[in-house]
Amino acid sequence: MVWRRRDMATHQDIQAAVDPAYVARATSILDTLQSFFLEMPRTASFCGREDFQTGYDAVREETHDGADLSGDSLRRAIGREPRAWLVLRSIVGMSPGEAAYLAIEEASARNESFYVEQKDAREIDARGRKGERLLFDERAGGSKQRRFDELLRRIVPLLADVIRRPAPIVDDDKVHRLDKLDTTGGQATIQAALTTGVVPYSEMLYERMLGRPYASHRDSVSGIVGRIIESAINDLCERHGIDGRPTKSREAVPGFEQAPDYLIPAVEPRVIIEAKLTEDDGTARDKAARLQTLRQYEDARPEHERRTIIAVIDGRGFGHRLADLNRMLRACDGLVYTLDELEELVADGGPLAPYVGTRKS
DSSP states (O other): OOEEOOSSSOHHHHHHHSOGGGHHHHHHHHHHOEEOSSOOOOOTTOOOHHHHHHHHHHHHHHTTTTTOOOHHHHHHHHHHOTTHHHHHHHHHTOOHHHHHHHHHHHHHHTTOOOOOOHHHHHHHHHHHHTTOOOOOTTOOSOHHHHHHHHHHHHHHHHHHHHHHSOOOOOOTTOOOTTOSTTTTTTHHHHHHHHHHOOOOHHHHHHHHHHHOTTHHHHHHTHHHHHTHHHHHHHHHHHHTTOOOEEOOTTOOOTTOSSOOSEEESSSSOSEEEEEEEOSSHHHHHHHHHHHHHHHHHHHTSOGGGOOEEEEEEESGGGGSOHHHHHHHHHHTTTOEEEGGGGGGGTSTTOTTGGGTTOSOO
16 A cells, blocks of 8 residues: 555646746656555564564563563573563663663663673564574574573663663653653563553553654664665666666765766766655755755766756655755756656656667676
């Protein structure tokens, strides 16, 4: 399911905000914009409800419904079911990196030396989401597995000590992140939540309001979603035999202060493509500024050396600010398209039509 922009701007709105030469193009763009914020790639590391429930059940059973929130009992739960780690982190209510940092701070308060790399914290969490073993009775496994095993054997009891204590009291103009339904009173409130197995609906909705459902998963797949347009351009070029290539992140390309997203031809490009999918108007504004910078750079080159600038965009963010859309159209001489319009690039008279069939087999 995708969102399509409908009736957010009238024809009069477009005529008032967009240069006359680009009104038709702007209308087509706004009519074909899509948004991908409702559907996300599942990925191999996605943890579904039933899988999470197995971790939750392991925590309840090993801690006797919270009566024994010791590091040993929580480690037994994780050893039995890796997704129990996700349950512990969710009780803490923090991201993998934040939970690791909280453990570091707890160790520091005890004058103990302990450190966790952020990438290790994220990988431990990803392994837990996939149900991959995290703790080993006999310290089996490879060197990375042993390192994760050792880290968790330190992290878990440190976090156990944190959640057993009531949430710290802070100044009236602040809120502490442990001051939530289950951890506000430490072990007593966690035990009450685990024992009853029922959370007041208003409290669940309140914490959803604070944290947004699927927020962590959305962050973890943002790179995949962001590459939707780049992949579509690459597929278009392959289907039509166009000699072109995507650039790598932070790649240094001769002749550019900042590499465009796609180059055609792959060597000594004559066409540069900027691609962006965004769901917020702030990012759309930034892309408009980026295209204007490219336009200024090309205009400073000798006329016979100037490259064609194309923008391929999508997402509801581009539908909110007609002024920014007009800036993009100006910067690209009207060559702005959505995913639904990609084939227009290679149609007769399209900006990529001269390059069809140029790719060497």
